[in-house]
Amino acid sequence: MxxxxxxxxxxxxxxxxxxxxxxxxxxxxxxxxxxxxxxxxxxxxxxxxxxxxxxxxxxxxxxxxxxxxxxxxxxxxSSTTTASKxxxxxxxxxxxxxxxxxxxxxxxxxxxxxxxxPDQYHGHPRKARLTADENKRVQDLTKRKVAPRHIVLDLKDQNPESVVDATLVYRKRHMMQIQERGSRTELQHLLQLLDD
Ligand SMILES: [Zn+2]
Structure with a gap:
């Protein structure tokens, strides 16, 4: 058909x-x-x-x-902005x-x-970020206590075109710490509620 x-x-x-x-x-x-x-x-x-x-x-x-x-x-x-229509x-x-x-x-x-x-996707006009895969990798390696500079080398090894640098890795690790702290605070809050 x-x-x-x-x-x-x-x-x-x-x-x-x-x-x-x-x-x-x-x-x-x-x-x-x-x-x-x-x-x-x-x-x-x-x-x-x-x-x-x-x-x-x-x-x-x-x-x-x-x-x-x-x-x-x-x-x-405008007809010139078809990409964002x-x-x-x-x-x-x-x-x-x-x-x-x-x-x-x-x-x-x-x-x-x-x-x-789009075949050609340029992403957000913002600073370089880690891809979802790279994020996952940073998480895994951080949990295994791998130093940030080694994480950067590892990611570049996997993908030579990766935009990753130490700043991105540090930022990601910082986010992970905040997230961990966040969930711990919520748990404490829950325990407090149960206590009451
Ligand atoms: Zn859509």
């Missing part, structure tokens, strides 16, 4: 890559992770909604992420603190994009 008149319907499923059991200490940590995964998979992650618990009943901490092609197509956009992409990830207090958990609400992902 020839596919005639069906070329405009491109669907790209990224559910798998954004599915994780990982727990995050803060919404920022979720965003950093999602942007890393996005960069590795040519998806430009944006914040769709960010709610903070403010004492009003029913309103809880929540972070909703989307793809930069989400939202209505805007005809006022919105096409109402339904891609959506939700993050919220888990009820057991172990951190923020991530849920893929809609993992399918209604557009192709």
């Amino acid at each position: 020839a596919q005639i008149g069906n070329t405009s319907q491109i669907l790209v499923n990224t559910t798998d890559v954004f599915t994780t059991d990982q727990k995050f200490a803060t919404p920022d940590a979720v965003l950093t992770w999602a942007r890393d995964v996005g960069d590795a998979n040519k998806v430009n992650i944006i914040i769709t909604r960010s709610d903070k618990k403010n004492g009003i009943r029913g309103r809880n901490d929540k972070l909703v992420l989307g793809c930069d092609k989400g939202g209505k197509y805007d005809s006022s956009q 919105k096409c109402n992409c339904p891609f959506k990830i939700r993050a919220a603190p888990s009820t057991d207090g172990s951190g923020w958990k991530v849920q893929v609400i809609h993992g399918v994009h209604n557009h192709g992902l």
Whole structure:
């Protein structure tokens, strides 16, 4: 069967890559992770909604992420910016603190994009970051007490084109410490509640 008149319907499923059991200490940590995964998979992650618990009943901490092609197509956009044109992409990830207090958990609400992902992806116009794989590697090696400069060498070994440098590794290790401390604080808070 020839596919005639069906070329405009491109669907790209990224559910798998954004599915994780990982727990995050803060919404920022979720965003950093999602942007890393996005960069590795040519998806430009944006914040769709960010709610903070403010004492009003029913309103809880929540972070909703989307793809930069989400939202209505805007005809006022110049034709030279096709790369960033919105096409109402339904891609959506939700993050919220888990009820057991172990951190923020991530849920893929809609993992399918209604557009192709670019062959040439330049990522966010921000500082170099570790890819999701590199992040994982830094985590593993840090747990095994490997020195940062050796971690850098290891990552360069795996990928000579890696943008990793000692600053990125130190930053990542710092984040890990904050996350650890964060979950410990939540646990202490929970124990205190049980005590009361
Ligand atoms: Zn999309």
